[in-house]
Amino acid sequence: MKMKGTYDKVVELATRRGFFWPSSRDVYAGAPAGFYVYGPLGLRMKEKIVSLWRREVVFPEGVHEIETPNILPLKVFEASGHLEHFFDKLIECKRCHSRFRVDKLIEESLGIEENLEGLSDEELMKIIVENGIKCPKCGSKEWTGIKKFNLMFTLAVGAEAEEPNAALRPETTQGSVVEFRKSYMTMRGKLPFILGQVGRVFRNEISPRRALIRMREFQQLEIHVFFDPDNPDEVYREKLEPYMDYKIRFLRREDRETGRIVEMTAREGLETGYTINHLITYWLVLYQKFFNEVLGFPLERLRYRELIEGEKAHYALAHWDLEVYTEDLGWVELVNNAYRTDYDLSGHMKVSGNDLRVTSPDGKRKFLPHLYEPSIGLDRVLFHELMLAYREDGERVWLQLPRYLAPIEVAVFPLMKKDGMPEKAKEIYRMLISEGFIAFYDESGTIGRRYRRMDEVGTPACVTVDHQTMEDGTVTLRDRDTMEQVRVRIEELPAKLRSFIYEGKDIKDLL
């Protein structure tokens, strides 16, 4: 069913119908890549994903959501290690001076998809020389040595600043870590204490690519669980209990070669020590369930890839990427799940000289909490929703999105522009808006074309006013996926639409 080529079709559809498009390019052809505009449909979908995340994660897990600035002092990133460690390896063509990310240059020249992040400069250089890799721009084989390129955008804040003294944050984490002590006291916290942030982050990628997959400005949904390393499980023992037999899908480091995915129950993860403690195991379960059951990604397309030395972020003791598979893009990371220990807090304590420790409930210990962080890349999630929803059958193209994620929930049409049908349809449209639905009214073109336009943006339900409506007060309700239609009384429409869109009822069960 899923064919190669979906990627191009999704990008074309998204641009044409107003989900997203590259920023400024329409007017300024040379505008830098990696920045995107969200049009009305994409923005609405993005908001829906965020609100589902709040409903399923933030509220039930007792997360304190905060919002910290995009610009933070450079000191913060000295303490977090980003100044020193947050770079990509870059190589320059000696002839035309084009610069490339070393791993991408090798991957693309040799047509391989291996992960090269763990290799040293010498090993990378050896691959380039031995394979005679040429500059993709001018064909030269003369390269400079490999250099580090820091991915942070730095800025000089204030009229007096001569040198950069701040940076656009490359992750929301540092805002939460720096504000941990203040938040903890303000909210009379006890451990585990959880902060959450929805925010924009900025990375000066050497080669942004693949639409929303690798951008220079993007959005994260981050959870920051601060906990007592001597007592991580108190709360989570009980929380995990109902899910002990739930199977988490892992690509362990030892299975890297074969690509074999191991399904490990939460119990096995704990007993073998692989998932470290109840707290981390619980969050691994929660996020796999969220992506599968709420965002609708099929289980067989999801896995947690264990990162190995060299790939792991500089701050992480254990690190899994929750990835999704598509035929076009292969496995792509959607959630970065890192056990950061007290790396961040102790860095800030050292650099600032402030005591950031907390006291144990019995008053006997002072210690730095540890941090576990699942961090969602929101734009990638949205993009993969579209990739996995894309369907075509001859002329017909439709997005089989989970109904409640559709940017337009219900469209209302008059069959013809006469006999009072438009007036009746507009009345129904206004009624549905006031009932809280995201509704859309359309009377232009043939009814077939109007259905097709709605299919293409994933609208799950279309309501049509026809001659019979004027006689008996019923309308047709059409299902996007099966194209089946049923007749529904106007006054029953809101309740029936609710069970169709939000509860996943079959259209036949609405009768």
Ligand SMILES: [Zn+2]
């Ligand atoms: Zn060149």
